[in-house]
Amino acid sequence: MMEFGGLRSSFDCLLIDLDDTLYSSSLGIAQACKRNIEEFLAAKCGVSAEKACSLRVELFRSYGSSLAGLIALGYDVHPDEYHSFVHGLLPYERISPDPQLRELLLSIPQAKIMFTNSDRKHVKRVLEGLGIEEECFDRIVCFETLNPHLFDTKEESSTLPRPPATPEVILKPSITAVETAVRLAGFDPRRALFLDDSERNIAAGKAVGLRTALVGKRVKTKAADYSLESIMNLSQAIPEIWGEKEKKKGTLDDGLAVRSELDSVRSTTPIEA
Ligand SMILES: [Mg+2]
Numbered sequence: 001m002m003e004f005g006g007l008r009s010s011f012d013c014l015l016i017d018l019d020d021t022l023y024s025s026s027l028g029i030a031q032a033c034k035r036n037i038e039e040f041l042a043a044k045c046g047v048s049a050e051k052a053c054s055l056r057v058e059l060f061r062s063y064g065s066s067l068a069g070l071i072a073l074g075y076d077v078h079p080d081e082y083h084s085f086v087h088g089l090l091p092y093e094r095i096s097p098d099p100q101l102r103e104l105l106l107s108i109p110q111a112k113i114m115f116t117n118s119d120r121k122h123v124k125r126v127l128e129g130l131g132i133e134e135e136c137f138d139r140i141v142c143f144e145t146l147n148p149h150l151f152d153t154k155e156e157s158s159t160l161p162r163p164p165a166t167p168e169v170i171l172k173p174s175i176t177a178v179e180t181a182v183r184l185a186g187f188d189p190r191r192a193l194f195l196d197d198s199e200r201n202i203a204a205g206k207a208v209g210l211r212t213a214l215v216g217k218r219v220k221t222k223a224a225d226y227s228l229e230s231i232m233n234l235s236q237a238i239p240e241i242w243g244e245k246e247k248k249k250g251t252l253d254d255g256l257a258v259r260s261e262l263d264s265v266r267s268t269t270p271i272e273a
Contacts, residue, residue, distance in 0.1 A: 009240060009241060012110055012188065013185050013193070014110050014111070014192070014195065014241070015182075016113070016114055017114075017172075017195060018126060021215045021231060025216055028091070032091055034056065037066045038052040039052070040086055045070075065169065065171050068169035070082075071169055079169075083121065090122075090125075098132070104234060110241065111187065112138055114139070114140045115141045123140060139184060150167055173201045182210070193211045193213060193238070195213045195231070195234075197215045202223050206223035214227045216228075216229065216231075
């Protein structure tokens, strides 16, 4: 049990997604990303713009991402080529410095692990846009961390078995991706809180035993322990992060605890909390 100034917290670690979690989906970065993916698919697979849209949706559904789908289907695509096209041309200028978010992140007493499917360059550009130092995070788990096998440049030796022709791309929402992040974070998943805007990712987190918070949505999902409309509502939605007073029966503290619980029910929507 982690203690902060006499207050106990239910969590030892926070796993935090980047895109549409640390900044609002209303900036349209994800929309721009989808358009770039479709252009990439159209060029790479030689399909029309209309077909590229349905192909992107199908690859996302079946393989978790377009890149994973392209590689699984045998297309010769290097992740760096894909990311430089799909992320390199994003309208990063829409992301403005967010000193309140920076303050919020710095106030979180637990270890903070960024857990994103995006590549390292994208992480860097988004954090720069938000005015947040990478050091705000204890560790960054991103595409390259999850997929070191795709960047192995060692010369192939004829005496060693050849690697599989279609290496697997490890990304959320696969269980392997979540388990890898948990292992790298080095904390008991039951005492780790996972924040993400994707219902699929939250469900995968729950399956691995994490406590889960769906960010940016009002909808309730079965796999989410909490839901919050914005990361900026974190302290109202999940005050337990900063510790909670031990409840003492028969004292004034009881009434205070109940009142604070009622306040949190009113201001937020904890689900199965
Ligand atoms: Mg996201």
